[in-house]
Amino acid sequence: MSTTRLTAGFLPLFDSALLVLARERGFAEAEGLDINLVRETSWANIRDRAAIGHFEIAQMLAPMPLAASLGLTPIPTPMITPVVLGLGNNCVTVSDTLWQAMLAEGAPGNLVAGLTGLALARVVAASPRKLRFGVVHQTSSHNYELRYWLAASGVHPDRDVEIVVLPPPLLPDALGAGGIDGYCVGEPWNSVGVATKGAHIATVKASIWQSSPDKVIGMRASWAEQHPELVSAVIRAIYHAGAWCADPANHDEAAHIMAGPAYLDQPVSLVRRALSGALDTGAGVSQTVPGFFVPHASAANFPWQSHALWYYSQMVRWGELKGSPQSAAIAAASFRPDLYRAALAPLGVDLPLADSKIEGARQQPEQIAGAPSPVAMLPDRFFDGAVFDHDQLGAYMARQQQADLPAT
Amino acid sequence: MxxxxxxxxxxxxxxxxxxxxxxxxxxxxxxxxxxxxxxxxxxxxxxxxxxxxxxxxxxxxxxxxxxxxxxxxxxxxxxxxxxxxxxxxxxxxxxxxxxxxxxxxxxxxxxxxxxxxxxxxxxxxxxxxxxxELADVRSELEDRKLVDRAKGILMKTRGVGEADAYALLRSAAMNQNRKLVEIAQSLITAADLLGP
The missing domain is CATH 3.40.190 (D-Maltodextrin-Binding Protein; domain 2)
Structure with a gap:
């Protein structure tokens, strides 16, 4: 069988795992793909090299295809994602100094976003200087989930604290040097901060918004249009890599591959934490987070248009873009559940019937309508109990706008 | 200004x-x-x-x-x-x-x-x-050093002159369709393993 070579950009983050495993474990090859992985140094490079076609596909921040399609990037290019690289994987990690202050203000130390956020809010209110938090890119899930957590805890992310951008591998050093007080990033860079800088993991993405997406495979819409069979092959390779990665019997091998010098270049034991969800949250305290990183269960690779619309709502919320029905339509259309179904239906995989779901309403695991059979889903609550109904987008954004106004 | x-x-x-x-x-x-x-x-x-x-x-x-x-x-x-x-x-x-x-x-x-x-x-x-270009020059120098070492080994073990030692390396490289420096490297590795 002839193989097609695809060049794929990625950043050293655990959630590049499905892309890396697709290559390393032969799932790509089985689909006729020879994936040439290129480790990049910044999300800006991923964005630009994908836009000009150096990369046919790339690991991208979930909001990135929206931003490119909406013209918010230097080289505006319609981009899509047909497959998601898993749910979760991020934490908010803080310096020891900030953590001690949060403990004194009642942080429970159990990673639960609600009470931890209230403790942080009290520290912020009492602090003589603005605390500074790092995120990995402006148009990133990290930026939006950190901001969501802060805002819902009573901390306005622009008025009350400062948010700066640094690439993932530089965040632990910046924290250690005192340049920032905390950061939101994917693994292993939280565990690295704990292991090398005495940092503490304060809360996790899985508590801020359960079962939420983080990285996707992004590509130019025009390329996807011209190569439907390659797009299907990529979706299937990622899907199989996700199923393999989810099996606890494979965790050791997956951690070993990801820890290698070409990928994360970190100790295996530290890399493995993202897979088991058994985190060292600081000072030797071990806590296990169910659903910390979900590579396969709960339709984890399905590109829900409601996820795209939630990110869109946050871009508008924080002033990156003026909202309009046209923009919302472009944002939703950059997530392509139709391509995902087309690639996997022939395999008899259970696929959701809907393109969107109501986010934040599922309190317990339950089954949703799917074909050929219903699909088992994990809870998807936001920590503050808010519900995002994509059909009520305007009302949702208006509520947040109201809540974000300065207190009078 | x-x-x-x-x-x-x-x-x-x-x-x-x-x-x-x-x-x-x-x-x-x-x-x-x-x-x-x-x-x-x-x-x-x-x-x-x-x-x-x-x-x-x-x-x-x-x-x-x-x-x-x-x-x-x-x-x-x-x-x-x-x-x-x-x-x-x-x-x-x-x-x-x-x-x-x-x-x-x-x-x-x-x-x-x-x-x-x-x-x-x-x-x-x-x-x-x-x-x-600098990297190429560097690796060329490194290659030459390896070939010189391999020649030295051959001259000592086979009791031949420098020109013959070089000819031996070259014919081995041609016969095996490999680079001269690869043959030299294998010879050095073998000599290190067998060596005194």
Missing amino acids: SASELSILIIDENRIRASIIEDGLREAGHMRVVVLHDVNQVARTIQDSDPDVIVIDLENPQRDTLEHFFSLSKVVQRPIAMFVDRSDGAMIEKSVEAGVSAYVVDGLRKERVKPILDMAISRFNAFAKLRQ
Whole structure:
């Protein structure tokens, strides 16, 4: 069988795992793909090299295809994602100094976003200087989930604290040097901060918004249009890599591959934490987070248009873009559940019937309508109990706008 | 200083390459050029030099940080965005391939920016070519050392002269369809394993 070579950009983050495993474990090859992985140094490079076609596909921040399609990037290019690289994987990690202050203000130390956020809010209110938090890119899930957590805890992310951008591998050093007080990033860079800088993991993405997406495979819409069979092959390779990665019997091998010098270049034991969800949250305290990183269960690779619309709502919320029905339509259309179904239906995989779901309403695991059979889903609550109904987008954004106004 | 003279900031952790670009800009008549190696100083340098054009190497991991700075109105006095000439699609590709990018203040005419980026691209490419040539020369030297060692081993163990030792290596390489240096390396490894 002839193989097609695809060049794929990625950043050293655990959630590049499905892309890396697709290559390393032969799932790509089985689909006729020879994936040439290129480790990049910044999300800006991923964005630009994908836009000009150096990369046919790339690991991208979930909001990135929206931003490119909406013209918010230097080289505006319609981009899509047909497959998601898993749910979760991020934490908010803080310096020891900030953590001690949060403990004194009642942080429970159990990673639960609600009470931890209230403790942080009290520290912020009492602090003589603005605390500074790092995120990995402006148009990133990290930026939006950190901001969501802060805002819902009573901390306005622009008025009350400062948010700066640094690439993932530089965040632990910046924290250690005192340049920032905390950061939101994917693994292993939280565990690295704990292991090398005495940092503490304060809360996790899985508590801020359960079962939420983080990285996707992004590509130019025009390329996807011209190569439907390659797009299907990529979706299937990622899907199989996700199923393999989810099996606890494979965790050791997956951690070993990801820890290698070409990928994360970190100790295996530290890399493995993202897979088991058994985190060292600081000072030797071990806590296990169910659903910390979900590579396969709960339709984890399905590109829900409601996820795209939630990110869109946050871009508008924080002033990156003026909202309009046209923009919302472009944002939703950059997530392509139709391509995902087309690639996997022939395999008899259970696929959701809907393109969107109501986010934040599922309190317990339950089954949703799917074909050929219903699909088992994990809870998807936001920590503050808010519900995002994509059909009520305007009302949702208006509520947040109201809540974000300065207190009078 | 004429009001129309552009202020240019070069951000490159590679000092040699940065000075090559700086020279090029000065040759082209640009006198207001600032070079920055340590990106941690970037916020203050941008405030102080208030650049019209920023030239940055793409390998720089802090590109995301820079772009975020540019989006914060309190750090920069004027909006800055990546320079993309929409009428010239090949330009951006050439610049990304060369590993350099330019950010410019809002409203600057592309006729003024393009020569700067063109110069940076050609100097980045020339620098990469030089670096490759240097690497080639280095590996050639290393290869020669290995072949000399292998010849020495053969001369000692087989009791032949230098020319014969070389001929032996060469014929082995030709017979096995491998490079001379590979044969030399195998011989050295074998001799080390068997050696006294």
